[in-house]
Amino acid sequence: MFLDELKMGDWAIIDEIKNSETLMKLIELGCLPGQEICLKLVAPFRDPIAIEVNGHLISLCRADAKNIIVHKA
């Protein structure tokens, strides 16, 4: 499944990040394949979203979340 399909409070593990620009930025933020994440916030109008990575919040828009394949933890 894709990251943007998660519901609030869902925990998941990242399997793959498809777009190379998105991947680079997320790796820098410590958000890489194998990392456990949790969907913490959804902005009004459902976009963007914020996930917890290592106890820190990272916000990203749905278009970027669609590039991230995850499985539920």
Place this chain on the structure above:
Amino acid sequence: MTQRQLRVALLGNPNTGKSSIFNALTGLRQKTGNFAGVTVEKNVGLCNLPNGNQADIIDLPGTYSLFPQSPDEAVPYRLLYDHNSPEYPDVILFIADATNLYRNMVLFTQAADLGIPIILCLNMMDHADKVGIIIDANKLSQSLGVPIIKTNARKSVGIAQLKKAFTEILVSSPTKYTQANVMQMAPFNELSKELGYNTEYQAFIALNVENNLRKNEKSVIAECVKEFRKTHKFDLGHLQRDDLLGRHRQIKLLLNGIVSRQPNTSYLRKQERLDRVLTHPIFGYLIFFAVLFVIFQSIFSLAKYPMDGIEASFGLAETYISGLLPQGLLNDLICNGILPGLSGVLVFIPQIALLFFFISLLEDSGYLARVAFLMEKTMRSVGMNGKSVIPLISGVACAVPAIMATRNIENKRTRLITIMVTPLMSCSARLPVYILLIGLAVPDRNWLGLFNIQGLVLMGMYILGFLAALLAAGVFKWILKNTSKQNFIMELPAYRQPRLKNVAITVYQKILGFTQAAKIIVAISIILWTLSTFGPNHLPWQGNISDNTHLKLEDSYAGKLGKAIEPAIRPLGYDWKIGIAIITSFAAREVFVGTMTTLYGLADDENINGKLIDKMRNAKNEVTGQPVYTVATIASLLIFYAFAMQCMSTLAVTYKETRSLKWTLIQLSFMSGLAYLGGLFVYQVFA
């Protein structure tokens, strides 16, 4: 050999409290000046060391790695890739957020592999305690082989130890994090030798150089790298990714047994609850608008008193100097030219101070990032993104720092659009123009006994500017193609109590920068005074200048200039005096009020001490005898000043940030066009 001053570069991720450390180390001895088009990308300050020497401290924008993706991130890169540059630091002080060591260490290992002596500073220790993160600093220092100092910059804890560490003999850390699998993809050691680097990893970092040079910047390193990449084929993006991934793996192993967590659930829950409320679909927006409301209310109500004070003291100074100096040209120049011009600008200082106070308060607390989160979708629909919100809000103070604040936007198109439309936000320089014009046209009464009508119109002007910015952004979005697939990824930093000392230093620096604009104002005042005191048939050497009579304004050079452009501005309802004001305020909008004061002061000898607003109210058209300032003319002027690009500093900073004359001219012409057509439309409708 003369001993060079020690250069210490502050490197680290964004939101790790680098500026707090910088402020704690240097105090007010910072060499900044980011106003009036002086774009300074890195702040440098002086620090006294315990051994009596001084060190230059260089504050760099935060970055997550040495592979820059935004103009902000290119700044540390440019400082670190060229070891022969005179700016190259002797020591890196690496500022790490103790609550997020794992991620911070990636950049740390990159910097360590460059072979520069490095000190690791674990900042925000108080925050780590609160969250429940425990770091065995001794063990970490041993396994990294670098000195570690724990700090809490907000409380100045550990600052003395930092200063002491700068004086100790520092050895380069072993470059033990370089990824072997990445390095074997090409002979980077050969490139390193060719460029005279000490470590292989320096050569690897230099591979990026071409994308990070300034326009027309020549670099020997770039030439070598180009040759190297031509002979050895490899996918750089791929290698950089592998480099970062390898570092992550290594760090995870390294931190095992050094960092432990005992999560403080009540603290974390408090942070989460704050987020839920502040990004709530209803409360989130309500709170945001309430915050804006409070800011604007205090800017207008609180700033009034110091502003009156500044104006009154200038008035006293004028009277005093006027009496002190003998009557004549010099007296006239100072009292009717320079002093009113200066007063017209310095009077903004209270408002600018308040605005920057609030903005840095909000930024320091972590709230501005939530505003970006809240507004991201709306902004994206017009071609900007959440990160554009901060520049737009800062644009209400001044477009110059606002445009510089776009540097953390990675997407080039988004950044360009944000730069283009930010000057449409009503900046503080427009405020006195608005206040004067609204005071002329709108009665000072309350509506429903609650809202001051003048205040409502003023707020309307701000909304107009904001809507115009959104609309213009939408047009640019439609014209420009998007080339990047990455949309919006941003860290939401933890909420923290803002540190007043930091905020105060920021405000102080901004005001210091703003007063530098005074030089321009003095120059314009002198030019304006000269143009309106002399005319083609009225020059000092013609000997027909008596001491107390002025020539008629319309016979002066300024008058001739105003008359010359009158045909072009007549359809907007302006006369030649307004024409002069428009010409002089091309350099800076606030000059409008000063020009009006000068023009009506010079024209009207009997009533030289009257208020400007009354003089304007009584002004009659010389031909028709009708009042000059009708509602239609005033409305047209308001629209004109809301949209027109009348700010040299903004144009200069747009040019510096876009590095493109084309886009600077586009900004100038679309805003001027909008102003002219808007003014024309409004005048024709109202007249």
